[in-house]
Amino acid sequence: MSKIWKAYLRLLEKHPAKTQIIQTGILMSTGDIISQVGVEKRPVKEIDWKRNGKFSAFGFFLAIWPAVQMVNFYFVPLQLRILVVQVISLFWNTYLAFVSNKE
16 A cells, blocks of 8 residues: 555646546546445446546536635645545545435
């Protein structure tokens, strides 16, 4: 795991924008998959990939950002701040996917 973390940090330093864009899509997509499979109990073969694509392209949510960003700016090193936001997004997106698809 240490090698993966170090490789991630190197990529983040060399290509911050590309790395952050890719991690945003991956984490948002992962949140929707977690919601579809883990929360909605949908079989993996029945994942709604169109919906998943929308989540991976969707922007940030504003409801929890003031508190997250305050903690982020005060306690997290600069190069890791985007990662913190993306991890919070993962859980937020999972919740939103669950709520928006409760039919």
